[in-house]
Structures are given as structure tokens and as C-alpha cells.
Amino acid sequence: MLNFIWPIFIICSIIYGILSGNLSQLNNSVFSGAQDALNTTMTLLGSLCLWNGLMSIAEKTKFVETISKIIKPVVQFLFPEMKNNKKITQEISMNMVANILGLGNAATPLGLKAINSMQKENKNKKQLSDSMLTLIVINTASIQLIPTTVIAIRNSLGSSNPTNIIVPVWIATIIAAIVGIIASRIVIKLTKSH
Amino acid sequence: MQLINYLSNVAMPLIIFIILMHGMLERKKVFDLFLEGASEGLKITLKIFPTLVGLFVAISLLKNSGLIDFMVNIISPALKVINFPKEIMPLALLRPISGNASIAIATNIMKSFGVDSNIGLMAATIMGSTETTVYTIAIYTSSVKVTKTRFVLLAALMADIAGIVASVVICRMMSYDFS
Numbered sequence: 423m424l425n426f427i428w429p430i431f432i433i434c435s436i437i438y439g440i441l442s443g444n445l446s447q448l449n450n451s452v453f454s455g456a457q458d459a460l461n462t463t464m465t466l467l468g469s470l471c472l473w474n475g476l477m478s479i480a481e482k483t484k485f486v487e488t489i490s491k492i493i494k495p496v497v498q499f500l501f502p503e504m505k506n507n508k509k510i511t512q513e514i515s516m517n518m519v520a521n522i523l524g525l526g527n528a529a530t531p532l533g534l535k536a537i538n539s540m541q542k543e544n545k546n547k548k549q550l551s552d553s554m555l556t557l558i559v560i561n562t563a564s565i566q567l568i569p570t571t572v573i574a575i576r577n578s579l580g581s582s583n584p585t586n587i588i589v590p591v592w593i594a595t596i597i598a599a600i601v602g603i604i605a606s607r608i609v610i611k612l613t614k615s616h
Numbered sequence: 617m618q619l620i621n622y623l624s625n626v627a628m629p630l631i632i633f634i635i636l637m638h639g640m641l642e643r644k645k646v647f648d649l650f651l652e653g654a655s656e657g658l659k660i661t662l663k664i665f666p667t668l669v670g671l672f673v674a675i676s677l678l679k680n681s682g683l684i685d686f687m688v689n690i691i692s693p694a695l696k697v698i699n700f701p702k703e704i705m706p707l708a709l710l711r712p713i714s715g716n717a718s719i720a721i722a723t724n725i726m727k728s729f730g731v732d733s734n735i736g737l738m739a740a741t742i743m744g745s746t747e748t749t750v751y752t753i754a755i756y757t758s759s760v761k762v763t764k765t766r767f768v769l770l771a772a773l774m775a776d777i778a779g780i781v782a783s784v785v786i787c788r789m790m791s792y793d794f795s
Contacts, residue, residue, distance in 0.1 A: 424667075424670075424671075424714060424717070427713065427714065427717070428670060428671070428674055431674040431675070431677065431678050432673070432674050432677055434678075434683060435674075435677035435678045435680075435681040435683050436677070436681070438681045438682060438683040438686065439677070439680075439681030439682070439683075442681070442682050442686075444680065444681050444682050447680040447681070447682075448677065448680060448681055450680065451673075451676040451677050451679070451680035451681075452673055452676070452677065454676055455669075455672040455673035455674070455675065455676030455677065456669050456672065456673055458672045458676065458720075458723065458724070458727075459665070459668040459669040459671075459672035459673070459720070460665075460669075462668060462672070462719070462723055463661060463664075463665045463668055466661055467658065467661045467662075470657040470660065470661050471654040471655075471657035471658050471661070472654065472657070473657065474653040474654055474656055474657030474660070475649075475650035475651065475652075475653040475654030475657065476632060476635055476636075476650065476653070477635075477653055478649050478650065478652050478653025478654075478656070479635050479636070479638075479639045479644065479646055479649045479650055479653070480635045480638070481653075482639075482644055482649055483635070483638040483639050483642050483644060484638060484642060485634065485635055485638045527656075527660065530755065533756065534755070534756065534759045537756055537759060537760055538759065538760060540760075541760040541762075546764075547761075547762075548762060548763050548764055549762060549763075549764035549765075549766065550757070550760075550762050550764065550765055550766050550768060554756075554760070554762070555766055555768050555771070557756070558752065558753055558756045558757070558768050558772065559768065559771050559772050559775060561747070561752050561756065562747045562749040562752045562753065562772040562775060562776070563746075563747065563772075563775050563779070564745070564746065564747035566744065567627070567631060568627060568628055568631060569743070569744030569745075571719070571743070572722070572740045572743040572744045573628075575719070575722070575723055575726065575740070575743075576726065576731055576740055579723070579726050579727055579731040579736075580731065581731040581732050581736075582732055583621075583625075583732075585624050585625055585627070585628055586621055586624045586625065587624065587737060587740045587741050587744060588623070588624035588625075588627045588628070589620040589621075589623050589624045589627075590620070590624075590737070590741045590783065590786045590787060590790060591740075591741050591744035591745050591783075593782065593786055594741055594742075594744075594745035594779050594782040594783045594786060595744070595745040595779065597778050597779065597782040598745055598746065598775045598776065598778045598779030598782065599775065600778075601774055601775050601777075601778035601779075602771060602772060602774060602775025602778070605770070605771035605774040605775065606768070606771040608771075609766055609767045609768070609770065609771045610766070612767075613766040613767065
């Protein structure tokens with residue numbers, strides 16, 4: 423994707439910059455962009471190390487199990503056809519817990535494991551099953567307890583209260599997830615193969 | 617609104633507290649585990665650095681050449697009708713496509729409009745509440761080699777739009793209270 427978007431962005435900017443006579447700004451932005459990348463990475467570095475460290479403690483304790491117990495009714499509601507399949511239910515819960523805790527790097531492999539197990543149960547291997555579709559939509563909704571990256575960026579830009587977006591983020595994510603689930607239920611109904 | 621602020625502020629310390637208490641009570645080597653995870657965090661961050669350099673330069677060029685403003689101004693009459701802040705539009709368009717590009721553009725927006733401004737808060741809330749939808753769908757569907765995806769993209773994009781609109785509305789409500 424970026425192999426296409428990235429050069430297009432730069433080429434179009436240069437053409438527009440030359441045509442509109444913004445050449446000096448164009449020159450400045452080459453270096454200021456690289457500098458901004460460094461500044462952002464530096465602040466991300468501290469926060470992401472800290473958070474990854476804390477989360478690797480969480481992963482090795484019963485904290486993860488506690489959360490998966492809390493979300494169990496949600497999983498059963500979202501994946502009714504998986505109710506009797508303990509292994510898949512477990513994989514889905516782990517994927518959701520990893521998302522909630524912001525373990526992005528752990529969440530994806532767990533999610534892929536879950537969808538591959540679902541594919542084994544899938545009757546039509548060429549088409550996403552209902553639960554596979556739901557799993558994907560939930561993973562795109564990214565329910566996250568602490569949005570660490572964005573807090574780190576706010577911190578790096580000198581915000582007076584970097585964490586005050588946490589509850590707004592929760593509300594927005596939950597709304598996004600509910601809409602996503604409703605939309606996927608509608609899509610499931612409409613595309614049901616007879 | 618005060619409750620929201622309080623909850624936001626207490627969330628992170630509380631989670632750190634719970635995790636550490638769990639570790640202590642279960643007699644884990646808490647600091648060793650921490651170091652393990654932290655060094656992994658270091659690797660991850662260093663790995664995305666080159667990507668961020670490339671994308672920050674591209675976003676910076678888009679912004680400073682005036683191209684973003686030019687394009688946003690074209691669609692701004694339509695945005696005005698639905699009362700959507702045009703400053704957020706570039707982020708809303710890029711967010712589902714590339715995670716790192718949206719970090720770059722969100723940082724740029726927060727920096728130019730002020731990190732604690734209304735627009736800055738919206739950019740942050742959108743970043744926190746949405747995902748790189750297109751990328752996520754691509755890896756999930758390709759890992760099971762499915763060709764019929766049953767409009768999963770449409771359903772996921774609906775969720776993104778809802779998240780973005782919700783972010784805008786919530787941040788507007790918050791800033792009314794602050795002012």
C-alpha cells in the first residue's frame with residue numbers, strides 16, 4: 423500500500439508546491455519532517471518501552487485470565503455458533519484481551535490463530551463464515567483500555583494533561599464497536615448463502 | 617465532565633497498580649519480566665523509525681506545499697453542511713489505510729492547531745479509537761485464503777466512521793465544558 427501512496431504524496435506535493443510558488447516552504451518541510459519523525463520516535467520510545475514492560479508482566483500473571491472471564495459473556499454473545507467450541511472461544515478471548523491491553527504485537531498472531539481455527543470449521547472455505555467476519559470487524563474496532571501511543575504523542579507536544587482523552591477514547595471506541603457489530607450482523611443477514 | 621476527567625486520570629495509575637499487585641501476589645520476577653517486555657518495546661520502536669521518517673516527510677510536504685489545504689477547501693462546503701471540522705478530514709481519510717501515516721498526520725495536526733485545542737483533542741481521540749482497517753482486513757483474509765469477503769470492509773468502515781463522528785462530537789462537548 424505504502425509503495426503506492428508514499429511516492430504519490432511526495433510527487434503531488436512537489437508539483438503543487440512548484441506551481442503555487444511555495445518552494446522555500448517545500449525545502450524546509452523536507453528536513454522538518456525528518457526532525458519531527460525523530461522527536462516523535464524519541465518520546466514514543468520511552469512510553470512504549472515502559473508500557474510493553476508492564477504488559478509483559480500482565481501477560482505472565484492471572485490478570486489476563488481475570489479479564490477474559492469478564493469478557494466471556496460478550497464473546498458468547500458475539501460468536502453464538504462457537505459456544506460449544508472451547509478452543510476457539512479461548513483463542514477469541516485471548517485476542518480480545520490482547521487488543522484491550524494494547525498488546526498490538528500479540529493481538530494479531532492470536533487473532534490469526536483464531537481465524538485459522540474458524541476456517542477449519544467453515545463449510546465454504548472460499549467465503550468468510552459469520553464468526554470470521556465478526557472477528558475481523560472486532561479487530562478493526564480496536565477496543566483499547568489505555569491508548570498509549572496517542573498519550574505519548576500528546577505528552578511529547580507538551581499537553582497540559584495528556585491522559586484526559588482516555589474516557590473520550592473509550593466512549594468513541596465503544597460506539598465504533600457497536601456500530602461495527604450491528605453493521606456486520608446486517609451484512610451477515612444480507613449475504614447469507616441459501 | 618469532572619467525573620470523566622477523574623476517570624481518565626485514574627485509569628493508567630490504577631492499571632499499573634493492579635498489574636504490579638498481581639505480579640507480586642503471584643510471586644513473579646516482576647522486574648525481570650518488565651525488562652523483557654521493555655527491550656521488546658525498544659526493538660518495535662526502532663523498527664518503525666524508518667517508516668516514520670519517510671511518512672513524516674511526506675506528510676510535511678503535503679501540508680507545507682499547500683496541497684492538503686487546497687484539497688480540503690474543495691470539499692469543505694460539503695463538510696460544512698454536516699458540520700464536520702475540515703482540519704480533521706486528512707486524518708479521517710488516511711486513518712483506515714496506514715497506521716504510521718496517520719501517526720504522522722495526527723502529530724502534524726496536534727502540533728499546528730495546538731495539542732490541547734479542540735482540533736488537537738479530536739485528532740487524538742480518533743487515533744485512539746480507530747484502527748488501520750484496510751490493513752487488518754488484508755492480513756486476516758489473506759491468512760485464510762478467502763476470496764468471498766462478504767462486504768467485511770463496508771462493515772468495518774461503518775465502525776470507523778462512527779468512531780470518527782463520535783470523537784468529534786465528544787470533543788466538542790468536552791471543550792464547551794472547559795471554556
